[in-house]
Amino acid sequence: MALTNKIEPLNVAKKNVHLFGCENNVILLNNPLKQPIQLLDGCIIAGVGKESAVSIIQEFSPYFHDHTLLCIQVNAQIIEMRQYMKQHGYRLMDEKVVFDKMHYVIMHYKKGIELTEGIEFLIGPHLLKRVDEYKDYFNELKQTAEHFRNIAQDVSKQTVYAMIDDYLQGIL
Numbered sequence: 001m002a003l004t005n006k007i008e009p010l011n012v013a014k015k016n017v018h019l020f021g022c023e024n025n026v027i028l029l030n031n032p033l034k035q036p037i038q039l040l041d042g043c044i045i046a047g048v049g050k051e052s053a054v055s056i057i058q059e060f061s062p063y064f065h066d067h068t069l070l071c072i073q074v075n076a077q078i079i080e081m082r083q084y085m086k087q088h089g090y091r092l093m094d095e096k097v098v099f100d101k102m103h104y105v106i107m108h109y110k111k112g113i114e115l116t117e118g119i120e121f122l123i124g125p126h127l128l129k130r131v132d133e134y135k136d137y138f139n140e141l142k143q144t145a146e147h148f149r150n151i152a153q154d155v156s157k158q159t160v161y162a163m164i165d166d167y168l169q170g171i172l
Helices: 007-019 050-063 078-087 118-123 135-151 155-171
Strands: 040-048 064-074 090-099 103-111
Touching (some): 040 050, 050 064, 050 078, 064 078, 078 090, 078 103, 078 118, 090 135
Parallel strands (some): 040 064
Antiparallel strands (some): 064 103, 090 103
């Protein structure tokens, strides 16, 4: 089941569902608040900010079961999204980086206890296993961390960015 409140992404999804012959396996809704919803096997939340993603998760969590796969791509606040998911009983199963004019981190979650902590949690434990594959992303992340390390007003954010910057300096 795909839920969206925007027509253009819905039309793209319809084309992809048809292209891959998944009409019998995927339900597309353009106004999820007015249509009945069943338990979801998967949910894709992409192209939104962290607050919108959290709002969607909160709204639709009654339709998630223990094996629902959440595929999340937020445009900002990736660390904060990771923290939210951990605090709400989700475990990061995998993550990937894709490039389409910019880098996007796609995180896959299921219900469970997140055991990753520290720098691996901040950067992404699955991404760190693929440093060579995602070298461009890590270089960009290092530049971003270095920049925010110097301008962040919040001391805790400065510390986080410094940890990321220092760690990436050692592996790149």
